[in-house]
Amino acid sequence: MTNIYSTAAEMAAALDKKEITSVELTKAHLERISAVDGKLNAFLHVDNQGALEQAAAVDAKRAKGESLSPLAGVPIAVKDILAQKGIPTTAGSKILEGWRPPYDSTVVAKLKAAGVVILGKTNMDEFAMGSSTENSAYGTTQNPWDLTRTPGGSSGGSAAAVAGFEAPLAIGTDTGGSIRQPAALTGIVGVKPTYGGVSRYGVIAYSSSLDQVGPFARTVLDTALLHEAIAGHDERDSTSIDAPVPQVVAAAKRLDVKGMKIGVIKELSGSGFQAGVSARINESIELLVAAGAEIVEVSCPNFEYALAAYYLIAPSEASSNLARFDSMRYGLRVGDDGSKGAEEVMSATREAGFGKEVKRRIILGTYALSSGYYDAYYGSAQKVRTLVKRDFENAFTKADVLISPVTPTTAFKIGEKSNDPVAMYLSDIATIPVNMAGIGGMSLPVGLADEDGLPVGLQIMAPFMKDDLFYRVGGTLEAALLSKWGKPILSNAPDLAVK
Amino acid sequence: MAAISRDDVAHLAKLARIEMTPDELDHMATELDQILGAVKRVQEVATADIPPTSHPLSMSNIFRADVVKPSLTNEEALSGAPAQAEDRFKVPQILGEE
Numbered sequence: 001m002t003n004i005y006s007t008a009a010e011m012a013a014a015l016d017k018k019e020i021t022s023v024e025l026t027k028a029h030l031e032r033i034s035a036v037d038g039k040l041n042a043f044l045h046v047d048n049q050g051a052l053e054q055a056a057a058v059d060a061k062r063a064k065g066e067s068l069s070p071l072a073g074v075p076i077a078v079k080d081i082l083a084q085k086g087i088p089t090t091a092g093s094k095i096l097e098g099w100r101p102p103y104d105s106t107v108v109a110k111l112k113a114a115g116v117v118i119l120g121k122t123n124m125d126e127f128a129m130g131s132s133t134e135n136s137a138y139g140t141t142q143n144p145w146d147l148t149r150t151p152g153g154s155s156g157g158s159a160a161a162v163a164g165f166e167a168p169l170a171i172g173t174d175t176g177g178s179i180r181q182p183a184a185l186t187g188i189v190g191v192k193p194t195y196g197g198v199s200r201y202g203v204i205a206y207s208s209s210l211d212q213v214g215p216f217a218r219t220v221l222d223t224a225l226l227h228e229a230i231a232g233h234d235e236r237d238s239t240s241i242d243a244p245v246p247q248v249v250a251a252a253k254r255l256d257v258k259g260m261k262i263g264v265i266k267e268l269s270g271s272g273f274q275a276g277v278s279a280r281i282n283e284s285i286e287l288l289v290a291a292g293a294e295i296v297e298v299s300c301p302n303f304e305y306a307l308a309a310y311y312l313i314a315p316s317e318a319s320s321n322l323a324r325f326d327s328m329r330y331g332l333r334v335g336d337d338g339s340k341g342a343e344e345v346m347s348a349t350r351e352a353g354f355g356k357e358v359k360r361r362i363i364l365g366t367y368a369l370s371s372g373y374y375d376a377y378y379g380s381a382q383k384v385r386t387l388v389k390r391d392f393e394n395a396f397t398k399a400d401v402l403i404s405p406v407t408p409t410t411a412f413k414i415g416e417k418s419n420d421p422v423a424m425y426l427s428d429i430a431t432i433p434v435n436m437a438g439i440g441g442m443s444l445p446v447g448l449a450d451e452d453g454l455p456v457g458l459q460i461m462a463p464f465m466k467d468d469l470f471y472r473v474g475g476t477l478e479a480a481l482l483s484k485w486g487k488p489i490l491s492n493a494p495d496l497a498v499k
Numbered sequence: 500m501a502a503i504s505r506d507d508v509a510h511l512a513k514l515a516r517i518e519m520t521p522d523e524l525d526h527m528a529t530e531l532d533q534i535l536g537a538v539k540r541v542q543e544v545a546t547a548d549i550p551p552t553s554h555p556l557s558m559s560n561i562f563r564a565d566v567v568k569p570s571l572t573n574e575e576a577l578s579g580a581p582a583q584a585e586d587r588f589k590v591p592q593i594l595g596e597e
Contacts, residue, residue: 020561100578102575103571103575129596176533195521195556196556209554209555219567235563239554241556244575302544305540308505309538309542310537311538312541313533319515324519329579329582329588330579331579332581336591337592340591341593342591343516344591346516347517348518350515351517359519359523360516360531362515363508363512363515363527364515364531364535366515367503367535370511371512376539376542377535379545380541380545382552383546383551384541384544385545386549386551386552387549389555393572421530421534422533422534425537429595436555438555438556464555473501
């Protein structure tokens with residue numbers, strides 16, 4: 001029986017066999033959202049009417065026997081950083097409160113064309129700057145596993161929606177780990193595709209040389225189905241790669257890693273990682289060996305500088321990207337009483353509209369790019385980026401894919417790190433190198449930590465445009481874990497519907 | 500000695516067009532000093548012989564044919580404007596004239 005706990009692939013199959021309609025499936029998810037989102041705060045906007053209209057349109061096409069794409073009629077949640085025509089899009093910021101984009105981002109347009117039903121927009125750290133959703137101007141999202149903990153960030157709303165069965169699929173963006181880290185902390189699958197693999201047209205920019213859109217789902221196959229639905233060249237995004245999309249769905253179904261070389265990154269293991277995280281990662285390694293993979297140790301000595309370089313590069317690019325929020329053409333305008341000039345109004349608007357972390361990063365970036373400091377800070381960070389890229393290139397001569405934990409710890413408490421920016425930044429230590437090099441990576445749930453019973457994520461990384469390799473390894477390991485556990489990891493999470 | 504002073508932050512805030520309260524300037528100066536202390540370690544390995552990487556893709560400018568395509572209508576383009584007049588964006592005075 002198909003219900004909100006089914007996988008997206010199961011939902012798609014049931015729709016195809018006409019065992020259920022998209023309207024029924026969409027209604028079930030909207031009801032779930034209305035029942036549990038008061039606890040999670042995963043959604044900033046729920047488009048009840050639009051979703052039901054979209055679902056009805058797909059049902060009508062199916063009734064007429066029209067050929068439909070694989071995910072037609074399956075619902076999805078979209079991070080509030082992607083423009084959707086006529087639907088509020090805030091990027092978690094007060095400066096965009098009430099803004100309704102006059103156009104669709106390419107990813108939203110592709111979802112609509114594929115008949116994927118958009119339920120609404122999800123909460124996030126303001127302009128994707130954060131690792132917990134605590135920087136959202138619209139309140140923090142709670143982790144479905146423990147409502148006193150964060151779901152991670154910045155795509156925390158999307159991750160919580162999928163882990164909380166409000167949607168089987170979601171879209172996120174990942175600049176330094178913003179898909180992989182929340183996926184790890186909520187026990188779901190999240191993928192940052194290769195840079196340029198998915199169009200960013202209509203995605204509000206944070207750090208343009210790092211930002212990438214990607215999929216969330218509860219299984220590797222579902223993630224692959226969504227990946228293929230949104231990937232591909234787009235002439236409206238000049239950084240979009242004009243090459244065939246890696247065959248990730250076939251790779252997710254392959255369930256075979258015999259003869260593959262899997263590299264364990266020495267610098268991302270052992271001390272600095274919670275014991276329960278390391279234990280689950282080591283178990284995963286044993287399962288991969290049992291499945292026929294060969295494990296090699298690789299060293300990436302420059303990764304220890306990646307975090308520092310990231311917190312110079314991303315704020316620098318952000319200070320430039322966020323200059324567009326100038327109160328002239330859209331968004332908030334403050335203090336325009338006829339007596340003030342444009343610059344004064346601009347400064348007053350940006351003071352009122354931006355949150356603390358956004359201001360901090362804009363000022364930091366402005367500093368790192370200013371004359372006299374450029375070489376010492378931004379210039380040095382760009383050199384570290386070269387070194388991180390070389391570390392990956394060397395590692396990939398010894399291994400087909402690389403693995404590490406996604407995060408140093410399981411989900412942390414809301415408020416635990418919000419007053420210590422440097423401590424918060426450390427939660428992205430294992431995910432940032434991937435963005436620096438522009439390659440892709442997956443976060444796969446590999447069990448619960450013994451000390452707190454919270455999910456642990458394994459990161460699988462593959463060379464540029466070889467995203468199919470981490471789907472192959474992820475799919476194989478997922479099957480081995482499922483046969484070991486006898487049930488999906490999310491069946492261990494508390495029932496949110498209980499009052 | 501602090502890498503960044505309160506006056507530096509005030510100057511940067513002016514460049515970034517963000518009005519800041521005296522309290523915010525105090526906090527920001529302390530926090531930025533801590534962050535700069537943590538990130539300056541990039542200098543330890545950034546030697547002169549290493550070329551910088553600005554972007555993951557080595558690509559040059561992307562061009563398309565100069566053909567007019569359907570785009571936003573005037574009404575759509577102005578739909579989010581804080582103020583408008585005569586089918587244009589209405590903005591506060593720019594040149595400081597009376």
